[in-house]
Amino acid sequence: MYIIGDEEIEAVARVIKSGHLFRYHEGGECARFEDRWGEYLDRPYVRLCASGTNALICALSSLGVGPGDEVIVPAHTYMATALAVLSSGAIPVIANIDESITLDPDSFEQWIGARTRAVIPVHMWGLVCDMDRILEIARRHHVLVIEDACQCVGGAYKGRAVGSIGDAGAFSFNFFKNMTCGEGGAVISRDKIAHQKVSCLIDSCGFFWTGKDEGVRPFASGSARASEFQGAMLNVQLDRLPGMLERMRNEKKRILAETADLDLSPAPCHSLDHECGSHVVYNLPGAAEADAFAERVDGTVCGKTGRHTASEWSPVLDHTGHVNPGMDPFKNKANRECRMDYDPGNYQRSLDILNRSVMVATHPGHAETETDGIIQKIRTAAKEIQAKSS
């Protein structure tokens, strides 16, 4: 969900006219965005990068996650979450989601094993995970928590911004997110050392001349530096964000309130007042009902979105962890004790829930009459489906 207007065009034009396209200069747009996003999240350690996937890889690597480690991921997330684990050299282990469409804390705990180093709760579709329970379990088992907030930009859990609650957080600013600069990402770190490692992971050469004297010895990495175009767009997008979120949250609450009398089960929300409000989700009795409901309300069956379900993550299921076999985590001897059999039965419960759950999207630009129309469609569809089944 994003809105782009003349302000973004003017901001990018200003960068072109200034001649400062590279991020390292006094008063730069990237640095200004990092400061402002840090204020929004109430965490000082923010670093912009090229994508959400890169942000996840940097977050994992900066905390020392790598070969020999398992990282628990939910069965429902964009494939990039699991692939980022492989790119860090570790092995993803798939846990179930529950009716909230986010990580089931009980399944997370059941999957903790001798090699578990971290968990990635994913705040999917603007919904937020049950962070109290996830953090409590993680702390008890000494497991790191890395939040994938790529789909929940600006959302919060009980008043705390997502991405700032765990040991590290990752955001995406690609074309589909609440704030976009076309492509982009950000890493949130818990302390200065992790932040410096992230800076070096994102831009090793740049770190050598800007940050090397502050505690972390420069090491080799790729380059995923953000440009001033990205920073300039994000500074405008950030101004729009609070208003957009307020409108989406209000629309979601109105839809829920005006369909509450129906024989319909809304998916449990872990923080309705603070999540993004970008989707209203209903858990239907079965897959056939979900298909019919989705068609009538212009919704989407959660299990049919493409690459968001473990059964579709072919590089994971096929054990193709790298183009170079010598760098493939599935073939690395350090990972030989990690669990990597990916039996579909392990996440069948997630598939069942996803195939009987339907999302209806809100939009910050919706007029009251458009919301009326959505509510009417939901009411009619729910009654038709109930009449058929009784």
Ligand SMILES: Cc1ncc(COP(=O)(O)O)c(C=O)c1O
């Ligand atoms: C949950 C989730 N994690 C990670 C990513 C990866 O972000 P990017 O496309 O910016 O690499 C996405 C992208 O859509 C996502 O939805």
